[in-house]
Amino acid sequence: EVQLVESGGGVVQPGGSLRLSCAASGFTFNLYAMNWVRQAPGKGLEWVSTIGTGGGSTYYADSVKGRFTISRDNAKNTLYLQLNSLKTEDTAMYYCAKARYGALRDYDYRGQGTQVTVSS
DSSP: OOEEEEEOOEEEOTTOOEEEEEEEESSOGGGSOEEEEEEOTTSOEEEEEEEOTTSOOEEEOTTTTTTEEEEEETTTTEEEEEEOSOOGGGOEEEEEEEEOTTOSSOEEEEOOOEEEEEOO
């Protein structure tokens, strides 16, 4: 059974930083690209970032490029998202999502999410 468990969210002031983690199990982690997506209050899901199987290829939404960094540790079956220079508009539930085999952004499983609130 695929399990994705996010952690690391919290309340932070504008300009602050957080590091999100996603512990993965139930599948061969290093064979799949992974994603972060988010959902702000009252809005739909928004793709944030993708990382390839080896970690060498990364992709970002324009809204987070230069501020967020995606990474993975295949030895620990863990996905990360470093959030820097946070803005109030980054407030959302953040989910990690497992890509379908051979795909990048097309995903089939998503975790329960971790809440990020950016507020002064």
